[in-house]
Amino acid sequence: MSMLALLFSAxxxxxALPNGEAICGPDDPELDAxxxxxxxxxxxxxxxPTDAERAAIAVTGEVPEALIDELIxxxxxxxRAVRTHRAILWNNVANVDLLNFQASLQIEAGTNLYWRxxxxxxxxxxxxxxxxxxxxxxxxxxxxxxxxxxxxRREGYVLVHPYWAPATEIKVCAxxxxxxxxxxxxxxxxxxxxxxxxxxxxGANLRLCRNGQQQGAVTSAFAGDIDRRVAALIRDDRxxxxxxxxxxxxxxxxxxxxxxxxxxxxxxATFRPLGVDAERLPDIGFNEAERWEEIELDDAxxxxxxxxxxxxxxxxxRARAAHWLDAMLCSPVSPPASGFPPIDVTERPNPDLQQRxxxxxxxALLEPTGAHWARWTERGAGWLDPARYPSMRDDCKRxxxxxxxxxxxxxxxxxxxxFSAEERPYFGQxxxxxxxxxxxxxxxxxxxxxxxxxxxxxERFPRCVTRRAMQSLFGRALSAEESAAVxxxxxxxxxSGHHYRALVxxxxxxxxxxxxx
Amino acid sequence: MKKLTLVLALSFACSEAKLPxxxxxxxxxxxxxxxxxxxxxDVPVGVGDPHGGVLIPPEPPPEVEPRARRRMDLDQLDHxxxxxxxxxxxxxxxxxxxxxxxxxxxxxxxxxDFLARTEEDLVPSAMFQKFLDDAARSSCQALMxxxxxxxTAARTFFIEAAPEDTLTNNREAVEKNLRALLLxxxxxxxxxxxxxxxxxxxxxxxxxxxxxxxxxxxxxVCVSLMTHPDFYLY
Numbered sequence: 001m002s003m004l005a006l007l008f009s010a011x012x013x014x015x016a017l018p019n020g021e022a023i024c025g026p027d028d029p030e031l032d033a034x035x036x037x038x039x040x041x042x043x044x045x046x047x048x049p050t051d052a053e054r055a056a057i058a059v060t061g062e063v064p065e066a067l068i069d070e071l072i073x074x075x076x077x078x079x080r081a082v083r084t085h086r087a088i089l090w091n092n093v094a095n096v097d098l099l100n101f102q103a104s105l106q107i108e109a110g111t112n113l114y115w116r117x118x119x120x121x122x123x124x125x126x127x128x129x130x131x132x133x134x135x136x137x138x139x140x141x142x143x144x145x146x147x148x149x150x151x152x153r154r155e156g157y158v159l160v161h162p163y164w165a166p167a168t169e170i171k172v173c174a175x176x177x178x179x180x181x182x183x184x185x186x187x188x189x190x191x192x193x194x195x196x197x198x199x200x201x202x203g204a205n206l207r208l209c210r211n212g213q214q215q216g217a218v219t220s221a222f223a224g225d226i227d228r229r230v231a232a233l234i235r236d237d238r239x240x241x242x243x244x245x246x247x248x249x250x251x252x253x254x255x256x257x258x259x260x261x262x263x264x265x266x267x268x269a270t271f272r273p274l275g276v277d278a279e280r281l282p283d284i285g286f287n288e289a290e291r292w293e294e295i296e297l298d299d300a301x302x303x304x305x306x307x308x309x310x311x312x313x314x315x316x317x318r319a320r321a322a323h324w325l326d327a328m329l330c331s332p333v334s335p336p337a338s339g340f341p342p343i344d345v346t347e348r349p350n351p352d353l354q355q356r357x358x359x360x361x362x363x364a365l366l367e368p369t370g371a372h373w374a375r376w377t378e379r380g381a382g383w384l385d386p387a388r389y390p391s392m393r394d395d396c397k398r399x400x401x402x403x404x405x406x407x408x409x410x411x412x413x414x415x416x417x418x419f420s421a422e423e424r425p426y427f428g429q430x431x432x433x434x435x436x437x438x439x440x441x442x443x444x445x446x447x448x449x450x451x452x453x454x455x456x457x458x459e460r461f462p463r464c465v466t467r468r469a470m471q472s473l474f475g476r477a478l479s480a481e482e483s484a485a486v487x488x489x490x491x492x493x494x495x496s497g498h499h500y501r502a503l504v505x506x507x508x509x510x511x512x513x514x515x516x517x
Numbered sequence: 518m519k520k521l522t523l524v525l526a527l528s529f530a531c532s533e534a535k536l537p538x539x540x541x542x543x544x545x546x547x548x549x550x551x552x553x554x555x556x557x558x559d560v561p562v563g564v565g566d567p568h569g570g571v572l573i574p575p576e577p578p579p580e581v582e583p584r585a586r587r588r589m590d591l592d593q594l595d596h597x598x599x600x601x602x603x604x605x606x607x608x609x610x611x612x613x614x615x616x617x618x619x620x621x622x623x624x625x626x627x628x629x630d631f632l633a634r635t636e637e638d639l640v641p642s643a644m645f646q647k648f649l650d651d652a653a654r655s656s657c658q659a660l661m662x663x664x665x666x667x668x669t670a671a672r673t674f675f676i677e678a679a680p681e682d683t684l685t686n687n688r689e690a691v692e693k694n695l696r697a698l699l700l701x702x703x704x705x706x707x708x709x710x711x712x713x714x715x716x717x718x719x720x721x722x723x724x725x726x727x728x729x730x731x732x733x734x735x736x737x738v739c740v741s742l743m744t745h746p747d748f749y750l751y
Contacts, residue, residue, distance in 0.1 A: 046592055046593050046596055047597065047600055048596075048597050054700065058706070474584055474585075476639065479585075482582075485581075512584060513584070516584055516586050516751075
């Protein structure tokens with residue numbers, strides 16, 4: 001009984017009131033069996049109780065433990081857990097630009113001709129499509145070009161079965177539909193070099209290009225991969241840490257197609273160098289978006305922490321570190337409660353954010369934590385294999401120090417330019433090594449797997465997982481009283497071997513869950 | 518004093534009598550918690566006392582503060598409405614396509630996409646109530662149309678009564694059906710003479726008095742059950 005109710009009944013005497021019979025009292029905070037069952041089925045299965053479940057408790061007057069076990073073992077619980085983890089992992093990358101706009105096929109109104117606008121400038125001299133007539137070809141296989149009244153050279157079209165709808169046939173300008181792997185100029189047509197080369201087309205079945213919805217299918221599949229990793233973990237009742245260490249991943253048609261054909265033509269985000277062995281992927285057609293297959297990644301991968309959805313959702317190492325600390329350790333980086341000290345504007349700011357006034361409170365933690373992703377590219381999801389990309393490269397150091405032209409690899413992955421003298425000692429090292437303390441180099445080389453391994457001895461991890469699970473069940477942040485229940489439940493989680501189902505069962509059978517006002 | 522009585526009485530008032538009023542009796546004495554400053558005092562009770570002679574009895578475990586109820590999320594609500602209606606959702610036809618309005622209005626109703634919004638808004642706000650009301654009217658309308666045509670065993674609304682039953686012509690069936698509906702919609706199992714049933718029979722009779730048909734009365738009950746906090750809070 002609440003304090004107010006106690007005070008009221010004590011001082012007034014409810015039944016003594018003339019309208020006492022019409023006044024309702026507060027519910028008993030201890031859920032009765034029916035309301036407890038209702039809460040359990042909603043939380044564990046996302047639904048109301050069935051008639052059979054209600055009938056079962058009508059006999060005993062209590063929710064049997066076997067029913068709770070059954071709910072937690074069910075597929076509906078897996079779906080609820082996936083929903084909960086979306087709120088933790090934020091696996092939506094629908095806003096990421098994966099495919100270069102120059103590889104976009106557009107449709108000309110009226111003729112339904114598919115053609116690439118930017119490419120047309122190089123191929124036809126202006127951004128115009130081809131003629132709406134079947135193409136003819138020269139003996140060498142190249143399309144015949146005809147100069148029109150407007151002075152532009154144009155070819156005809158060919159019929160193609162596009163990869164996104166292989167059962168259909170569309171009209172594609174012959175130059176855009178070229179299937180050659182290497183142009184007469186020697187460019188690899190599957191790379192960005194082929195985009196502006198008139199001798200390169202979209203490849204067989206237009207596999208190098210896109211039209212409209214294909215990018216959405218890929219970004220949606222990245223999110224779906226995370227959902228399936230979480231579902232597999234819960235369904236198989238694997239230790240929770242495997243979410244951050246496992247090499248399990250899932251691919252569908254759009255993902256297989258993207259990995260095989262489209263990662264070398266980067267757009268906003270880059271997948272170069274590709275961290276997945278495209279040759280080992282199962283054969284699934286692009287249009288088989290509902291067909292998912294499990295794959296095993298190589299040893300560098302660390303569960304969701306190296307998944308494309310995580311790397312693209314948090315595109316810098318600092319963002320990756322910040323979300324890890326907040327989502328999985330419940331330790332968001334924040335400045336001191338007393339606020340920032342006054343900044344001396346006459347002093348040059350320290351380029352090392354771990355030491356700069358005002359920045360150091362967060363960055364002293366963010367930089368070493370973010371270093372675990374040193375070998376995963378920022379603004380993308382590429383993997384820098386140590387065999388090819390050592391932490392230090394002499395050629396990159398040399399070009400940075402001498403001013404000679406640096407290679408594309410040096411400019412992209414290594415520190416070759418600095419805005420201050422303090423950065424010079426780091427020239428020639430991987431970007432993530434800038435200002436990294438020597439004792440943190442091991443983080444960079446071991447990767448996110450080490451970060452996950454550390455959680456085994458970090459007491460914050462089980463507490464945070466417990467807190468997140470409780471918040472999900474309670475629908476809000478925990479109150480101070482509810483927070484007191486975290487510790488014993490976290491111990492149960494650890495004692496269970498980090499099994500999420502055991503944790504949820506411990507929560508829903510605890511007094512803090514069953515007492516509701 | 519009268520004013521205080523009124524304020525306190527109002528604070529307890531709700532739309533229905535949920536539990537029997539506490540019977541009059543001796544005024545309960547306030548709970549006394551051990552003073553936080555009290556500390557164990559060692560008292561010598563004899564040589565070799567294995568427990569060290571602490572005479573203060575162990576404190577009872579602290580009573581767990583009840584947690585606040587939570588609102589169903591949109592997925593739960595969609596599922597719950599379909600369950601109590603036997604599969605009728607809050608949908609509308611757009612051409613040949615049936616659109617689930619809980620999906621269509623997800624962003625408006627606070628469902629996060631984890632890009633622009635990362636936290637789910639589970640506040641039973643005025644906006645939520647408005648759309649829940651729309652959902653209830655829409656699905657209850659369809660339920661009143663479909664349920665009477667279902668085999669008796671498959672009915673989800675007219676479980677113990679017929680659509681034409683009223684308090685006047687078949688009070689027993691109406692009350693039995695209301696009890697079945699309260700269990701199905703709210704998870705409240707009421708005995709035949711439970712005071713918790715009274716607000717619903719009162720509501721039923723008020724609806725009847727407006728002159729609408731018995732089917733209209735049952736529809737009002739359906740909407741009322743679905744928009745009641747006991748449905749969407751748990």
